[in-house]
Amino acid sequence: VQLQASGGGSVQAGDSLKLSCAASGRTFSTYFMAWFRQAPGKEREFVAGIGSGGTNTYYADSVKGRFTVSRDNAKDRLYLEMNSLKLEDTAVYFCAATIFLHSGSHSELGSDYDYWGQGTLVTVSS
DSSP states (O other), rough: OOEEOOOOOOTTTTTTEEEEEEEESSSSSGSEEEEEOOOTTTTOOOEEEEOOTTTEEETTTTTTTTEEEEEEEEEEEEEEOOEEEEEEEEEEEEEEEEOOOSSOOOOGGGGGEEEOOOOOOOOOOO
């Protein structure tokens, strides 16, 4: 599956932004999808994940209550709605995909994901 993230931009603290990830190739609905981010000088970190059916969602503590991950399997799209953005949310955001052997599994490790989008930059300023 090929992934392409979009929707990044420059916003002020407290603003909202919605990222999209377009998938093409194989059946999108079979993949567990996730968003990761990498801030300047820092390691890549898990942000949010969503099961193939869209029911199960997972969030990093740092974004819980502010970010919402969703997907539209009919449109082969993954989304990340980001509210109340903070300076520390500044990063390049990547969408990623994988298939887990066991239904209901999830992972916050980037090494567990097989496919990655190119990243979209989110810059939050004061």
